[in-house]
Amino acid sequence: MRKKISVLEMALKAKEASKALMIASTETKNQALLFMAEHLRLNKDNLLKANKMDLDSLKPDATDAFKDRLALNDKTIEGMASSLEMMATLNDPVDNVLSTKTLPNGLVLEKVSVPIGVIAVIYESRPNVTSDAGALCMKSGNAVILRGGSESFNSCQEIMVSIRYGLEKAGLPIDAIQMVESKDRAELQELISLEKNIDLIIPRGGRGLLSFIKENSHIPLLLHLDGICHTYIHKDADLKKSLDIVLNAKLRRTGVCNATETILVDYDVMESHLKPIINMLIENGCEVRGDRLTCELDDRVIKATMEDWATEYLDAIVSIKVVKDIEKAINHIDMYSSNHTEAIITENSKAAEKFLKEIGSAVVMHNASTQFCDGGQFGMGAEIGISTGKLHARGPVGLEQLTTFKYKVRGNGQIRPK
């Protein structure tokens, strides 16, 4: 049993480890990932035992979805291991020359990608995030302090055994990936107060947790509070594309942040497009809440309230509003969007370009499903989350977004004139 240390001590150790990671070779980091994967497979029985302890300790009111996210089995453990192996194949995001400029006085200015330093990742009771997030931070040269949901405590501790094995065997400091060894909220509070020691917090989870961190920390955050994504059916939309995309954007999966929550439809295509869309959604088990005009089209539609436009359902429910034109659609999105992902369906390229330009969200799409907003789909290999903030990273946060840059300036004795 390892000795329990304070969160501040962890952060200081992380800072030390981050110096070793900053200069670690790509090969060393990749080896650590492969050793972790190897050990995860070997240690499967212990991990399943720890996971059973977690499941057995669940309160009786835990939902099936919650249990589902917490439970591990042969397949999910294999998934964690192969995800680590996949990360070993991704390009190293560190030490890339982003731009180079020679100044008139001969100074050569090189902008180079570097790790951020020490990152804290705070997440819900999903054990697989432990290895995914730990590995992404490490591969991008950052030390990380993980804090998983308390219900997954034993599972996470067991995953950490594999992580430490991998780090140690590759010759990296084991403090490169640490986990808060407590279920206490007090330690979470201490973690988010360490602004001198932690460079970035990536929180994942419910709105309550995210708001708590936002209100109580002065450390920079990458997070998304809500994913209220819109799909807008423009009057020049192709009907088949509209149907296919709406079905996928709303119902492919409903509990995900990139699912469409509100559909806006041009008045001109109410009969031709909206009517079959409503029918399709309801036939596929989706509850439809609409404005007055939408309700008039189909008596199975429930009247939407003002609150619906600002709600992320994360469920088989959708809100629908009829708009006069693209200006009104943009205005509605400006008002209610969470800056995540919005799509326009149209064959009119001028309207499409206007939408792509004037909507301020992190990701704007033309004739595609909002559910494409995802690090894997975007070719980033893996993601640690989605950022709806405006600075540093927007949209999927992958390896590249876990780095920052510095300027290396090379001279031969230059001094600055008065």
Added chain:
Amino acid sequence: MRKKISVLEMALKAKEASKALMIASTETKNQALLFMAEHLRLNKDNLLKANKMDLDSLKPDATDAFKDRLALNDKTIEGMASSLEMMATLNDPVDNVLSTKTLPNGLVLEKVSVPIGVIAVIYESRPNVTSDAGALCMKSGNAVILRGGSESFNSCQEIMVSIRYGLEKAGLPIDAIQMVESKDRAELQELISLEKNIDLIIPRGGRGLLSFIKENSHIPLLLHLDGICHTYIHKDADLKKSLDIVLNAKLRRTGVCNATETILVDYDVMESHLKPIINMLIENGCEVRGDRLTCELDDRVIKATMEDWATEYLDAIVSIKVVKDIEKAINHIDMYSSNHTEAIITENSKAAEKFLKEIGSAVVMHNASTQFCDGGQFGMGAEIGISTGKLHARGPVGLEQLTTFKYKVRGNGQIRPK
């Protein structure tokens, strides 16, 4: 006289204006800058009158340096006007395609630079910052709320007349650049609390003001608290370069954040390099505070305390420490640096590359003066400040750093497989 409005009202108007700015053409923005410059020159007499009011209201204990920053004359006003004209010649940082990728399913992913939105710039009593910061934010497509030091209130209000003239004449909303029309701290407090309305705060000024904002706001900040820059004389340093660079890095100007505050010198070159460096600094009117070994070299050196290593003098004072080797130099910088700018002087390229790689500061230099860390010197055209944070922007903050990005995804009906 315009009617005084609340800070929240200003922020809401700024948000509206930011939508117009987001889609404003480069030409329109440049025209606004030129009209502002024209009006500044025409309005010179009124501006000088307003500035005299500010100067006459100064408390008797105002320092000469303070008065110097506040005072305007023909030359400084011409400088403000030509700075606006210069900004009109810079490339538009908005709407640039940063990268493009076609995914296997045919989706085209375009990463495009976009404005951040609404920025607040809070600064000391330097009237010229009003036009500089306002123009930089506007040119990069952002609406801005300015809050200058209370002692420069009348001067800033008069500069705003020219700014509004330029905006209006170019057909841009006058709320694109607004100024808090009050000297109250209460309005500053309200400004920094508007996290739903303001996307970024750029504070400039003394440590007290910056700490106050950092502690009391949850809005992302770009700022530097301190500029404790180091110049390290490695054992393989060229003596002439060492002397030239140290003199320039410390004494070219002393009140600037990129001035070197601490010099580290390898033990091996104490006699050969440090001795003449001390002599040169003292002969040029610089007070030298050193560790024990430095004191032993020259009896004019004052003994440094622990506090000296953590002090930004902003004056003709320097601290000097002898180190065993490059490892110790890096350790010292890790401990005391403010992540601004550090330089190594050496003819040994291996040592130089080690220093450039292992020092985590925003700007790391080889054989050059730390005073080169500056937006103008770096070829950015103009800067609004220096960022020592790790996210989004590091080092000089110019037009490009006042933008963020979004992804434009163009498809033809793609849906995401299960």
